[in-house]
Amino acid sequence: MRTYARSRRRRHEPVLDGLPELMHYADTGCEVALSCLQCPLPQCKYDDPAWYQAYKQRNRDDEVIAAYRDEGLSVFQVADRFSVSPRTIHRSLKRARVPAAA
16 A cells, blocks of 8 residues: 655645746836846845835935036035935935035
């Protein structure tokens, strides 16, 4: 008489970790790219949302500093251009260690 290993899953229960080929996945992308395969980010924004926020903030800070230094705009003009508060501009300048004009 044979003894068979009994599966813990019943027939009506879904397979929890099935093969990727058998799973339906619609690659709808996000605001960065139209599909995940075309995404320029080094890491998926959905994997670590805090990382993505910091990534966007770094890019914005670089643009803020360029506008402040290269174009000679005031803090208030830079704030208007980026639709943020002057305090946010001061924070960006402080992170980059750029002295703000008094």
